[in-house]
Amino acid sequence: MVAGAVSQAFSSRSARRGWIGFALFLPSLLLMLGFLFYPFALNVYTSFFSKHLIRPRNKFVGFDNYVYLFDRKYFWLVIENEIIWTVFSVFFQVVLGLAVALLLNQKLRGINIARAFVILPWVTPVVITVLMWKWILNELYGIINHILMGLGLIDSAISFWSSPAMAMGTLIAINVWWGFPFMTIIFLAGLKSIDPHLYEAAKVDGASPWQQFIFVTLPGLKHFIAVAVLVRTIWIFTFFDLIWIATKGGPSYHTTLLPHLTYLQAFQSYHLGRAAAISVILILCLVLYLIVFFRVYRHEEQA
Template sequence: MEKEATQNATITQRPIERKKAKKVEVKHFVPYLLVSPLVLWIVITIFIPLSTVIKESFYSTGFVGTQGEFVGLQNYINVFTSSAYWGSWKNSLLWVVGNGLTQTVLAFSVALYLNNKFKLSKFARTWMIIPWIIPTIVVAIFWQWIFNGSYGIFNHVLMGIGLIDQPLNLLGDPTWALPTIIFINSWHWFPFLAVIILAGLAGIPEELYEASAVDGANKWQQFWGITFPSLQHITFALGLVGTLWMFNIFDVIYTLTEGGPAGSTTTVPVQIYQQAFDNYELGSASAMSVVTAIMMVVFAVVFIKFAAPKDE
């Protein structure tokens, strides 16, 4: 009797165990099912185009959609010996450094000022982001109007107060074109950085500043001793993502100057675009893209290795 009861219990228990096993299998499968659409989207939008670019870099393709001849590493040899490509790197470095310094100074200045409690601080925090939310094409159009050499308000004001005798064509001058679009782009993007820095400042305990004030620290010493170290994770993220993002900006440069005058604002993205769609050398442009991507990956790895904040 006991044997029969044990056998019956075992037989009854097996379906329950199978159901539990099936539930475990389903639970194990669900996360992959939820992530699969995103993975599929990444494969379609990133890896397939990337593999196509790598493939085209070994062909002498001219127009998009045409089939060129296999040329091996010739496109890469042309890239490494191209003075135009390395000249665009010089402009890109000036572009990144200029924007980085200008936006950092503006963002920190505004964030530190708005972090103080004053009557219109909430109002100022809200309206500060207006330059950032304006579409790039709109920014380019109204700054072109402001700096226009014939009817721009910038020249009108300077001539009205007697600082200049004749209009300045800032966007048409090889010396001033790059600094001018750096200023325009920094004006457009610094509110975004300021909002992030302001959020970081809100997380710093007031007690640290009070204790340092008791010890005789001034505002400058408090900034370098408390504020800046407390924001190291934020500044690291902004430094990495911001640099890569800034390097790849194309729209504002091409809209304002199309890389001119005389190539003075031709950065690497603009150079690649012109090579592909103006010179109709898609294979050469693909090789430029691959070389540029590799250099950006190397920069990111080095930056992370040496600039990542050390958690104590």
């Protein structure tokens, strides 16, 4: 009897706890569903309609929006830009991030101060990042042009934004500066997780520092590199702010990415259907990327 009463009291208490738990979580859940999931679904739906931002036009058009985009020459240029921008940015962020992580992983007095300073680019607002790089790279008064000319490397000042290739290269460089500290932080955590005995064993076997890096450090970091590449690729592929503020996608679509195309269609042409179609294409690209990524990753794990 007594035991039954106690367990009954407990179960009613746990039922109440369940309700309280749900009630506590509900506000966050509702906000996420309303503002994150619903928009997502709305995008897919809208992409099959001819819809205007201001006028009340809303007509089902099937795949017309997609066909329209595939017929545009600039659409394929944008896809090409996406690949160049994402691959080079991620690659150099990983390389630079790893190099700096190895440098900062040493046991030196005051190294924590250096670590705190090195993450500053990553918390710098993108707007400010663009502002200071535009000042440094200014054709007339920029310090970079001045240094390069002083060293005799160039004869006349470089105009960093004029040609398509130059503009893309400059943007990638800025993006690498801005994003590499994220990699450094992840890799520092990864380096800490490697068993120091492995290095000692490698040293006993007569491994050079380079061999230690190849056979101990890199395999130890594999998981961390994979996570960092995965997260950063998605962010960089869909990164709107940096390029928009620096070049607005110019010269003539040569630094435009899918996000900019979405923005242009929605808020300059007011063509919501097409903008939504671009969003859906963007999602499909990401899904494809995720499938390939996990295939390769699983394959590597098994190997």
